[in-house]
Amino acid sequence: MKREDLKLKGYIDEPVSDKLDIKNEILKLKKEKNAVILSHFYVKPELQDIADFVGDSLKLSQEAARTKADIIVFVGVHFMAETAKILSPDKKVLLPDLNAGCSLAESAPADKFEEFIKNYPDHIVINYVNTTAALKALSDVVVTSTNAKAIVDSFPEDQKIVFGPDKNLGNYINSITGRNMVLWDGACHVHEEFSVEEIVRLKKNIPKQRFWLIRNVKNQCLLLLIMWDLPHLC
Amino acid sequence: MLKFSQSDDAKKYIVATESGIIHQMKKASPDKEFIPAPPKDSTCGCSDCNYMKLNSMEKLYNCMKYELPEVTLDETLRKKAEKPIRKMLDISDKLGL
Numbered sequence: 001m002k003r004e005d006l007k008l009k010g011y012i013d014e015p016v017s018d019k020l021d022i023k024n025e026i027l028k029l030k031k032e033k034n035a036v037i038l039s040h041f042y043v044k045p046e047l048q049d050i051a052d053f054v055g056d057s058l059k060l061s062q063e064a065a066r067t068k069a070d071i072i073v074f075v076g077v078h079f080m081a082e083t084a085k086i087l088s089p090d091k092k093v094l095l096p097d098l099n100a101g102c103s104l105a106e107s108a109p110a111d112k113f114e115e116f117i118k119n120y121p122d123h124i125v126i127n128y129v130n131t132t133a134a135l136k137a138l139s140d141v142v143v144t145s146t147n148a149k150a151i152v153d154s155f156p157e158d159q160k161i162v163f164g165p166d167k168n169l170g171n172y173i174n175s176i177t178g179r180n181m182v183l184w185d186g187a188c189h190v191h192e193e194f195s196v197e198e199i200v201r202l203k204k205n206i207p208k209q210r211f212w213l214i215r216n217v218k219n220q221c222l223l224l225l226i227m228w229d230l231p232h233l234c
Numbered sequence: 235m236l237k238f239s240q241s242d243d244a245k246k247y248i249v250a251t252e253s254g255i256i257h258q259m260k261k262a263s264p265d266k267e268f269i270p271a272p273p274k275d276s277t278c279g280c281s282d283c284n285y286m287k288l289n290s291m292e293k294l295y296n297c298m299k300y301e302l303p304e305v306t307l308d309e310t311l312r313k314k315a316e317k318p319i320r321k322m323l324d325i326s327d328k329l330g331l
Contacts, residue, residue, distance in 0.1 A: 006303060011288075012296035022291050029298040037294075041236075042254035042286040047294065054258060058326065065323060073298060074305075077285050081305040086315050093305045096293035100285045127318070133307055137314035141321040147331045154325055 010098035026050055035094075036069035038084070040076035047075050057083075057129045058144040064088055079105045082133050102130050107186030108165030110134035116162075120182055123160040126152065128169055130188070135165070148173055152181070239263060252283045 006012060016022060027050070030037060038060045039051035048054045053063045057080060064072055064084035071092045074081035079102050081095040108127075113135055117125055127139040128148070136142055143151045152173050155161065163170040164184030174181055239247060239259045249256055250271035259268050297303065307315075 010303065011293050012300050012302055014296050014300075016292045016295055020295075022295050026291070026295050026298060029295070033298065033301075035298060040254075040286065041258060042252040042283050043289050044254070044287065045257040046291055047289055048254070048257055050291075050294075058322075058331065061319065062323065062326075071298075071301070073294065075289050075294060077283075078305070082307065083319060085305050085307050086312050086319060089307075089309070089312055092301060094297050094301060095303055095305050096290070096297040097288045098303045098305075100288045102285060129319075129322070133311055133315040136318055137311055139318040141325070142318045143322060147322065147326050147329070150329050150331060151322060151325050154329075 011096060023050060030073075033071050034069050035071035035073050036063070036067045037073045037075060038063055038080075040080060043075050051075065056144060056146055058146045060084075061087060061129070061144075067091070076100070077102045079130055079132060083129065083136075086133060086136070102188075104128070104130040104166055104186055104188040105132050105135070108132075108135055108184060110138065113164065113184065114138055116184060120160070120162050123162045123182060124155070125162045125164070126181075127164050128166045131165060145169060149176060152177055152179065235259075236262065239266065239268070252286065254283075254286060 023046075026037075029035070030052075036053070037051045039048050039054050040060065041048070041054060041056060053060060055063070060074075060076070060080060061083050064074075065087040067088065069091070071094060072081075072084050072088060073094045073096070074084050075096060077100040078095060078098065081093050085091075085093040108131060110132060117123070117138065124140040125138060127135055127142050129136075129142045129144050131139075131142070141151060148169060152161070152163075157179075161179065161181040162184070163173065163181040165186030166188065167183045167185050168187055170181055170183040173179070174183075235249070235251065236255065236258055240262045245265070246267045246269065247259075248269050248271050249259070253270040256268045256270060259266070
């Protein structure tokens, strides 16, 4: 396969024989090349099972920062591999398919975001880690969903903050901290897809089920979560 | 969410995030049931990040064999982008996250 084709397709499109023990071959290559495989929670089960580390963005970035491997293979999406490269510039960072983007990262183009923050010169800029390197470069600190509240809390209460790109996570942090952070209007399309009506139906049918949501789903879901967190409704 | 699903004592859970995480939840608690929350316009009963699902064993194998595609960055941009990530990692370390 030619390099130009790779650019066009975004991944190596070479046929792999059905007879090949692909799992074994990957493990052999990993050993030969002193590579580490980091897989995100959201990839297919077999890709999680073959990884050296499986985790969320925070855990995987911590592993990328401390690894002694020569090659980091990031089985996730582009911004995560980029984060690994930012933290480990001397290592080769690979991503199996360059088309693996992120709708949230794409909802915040750096040029438009830069214009936006010019309106708030006395604010610090906190961005969710699901962003391009160009957007990170415009940030004072980044956060993941795991540490977002703790990091926002680490700033004085009167600190003015612009938070991006995820308005759902921003709204959630505002609601639990009582802050009034200025929010960029971005979102993840998967988290926007959940149907409140369907979730209510599911919950009603099976009332003993526990219910919880990732912190950056849309507001209506957040309100439901708060309602159901009340002991008499759980 | 994963930690919560391990320490909590219920047997059934509706999980309203990308469905891939359910694999780890099942592995950690094989006796519990995890139901993906339904999205709006689909009858499949799960919500998948299509970008994440572009990864496959075949692409991973080829990627490791040929060491491509590689992710590279302009050094000036990399340095600017590193500061806010290091700050996050420092605060997280201090807080034991």
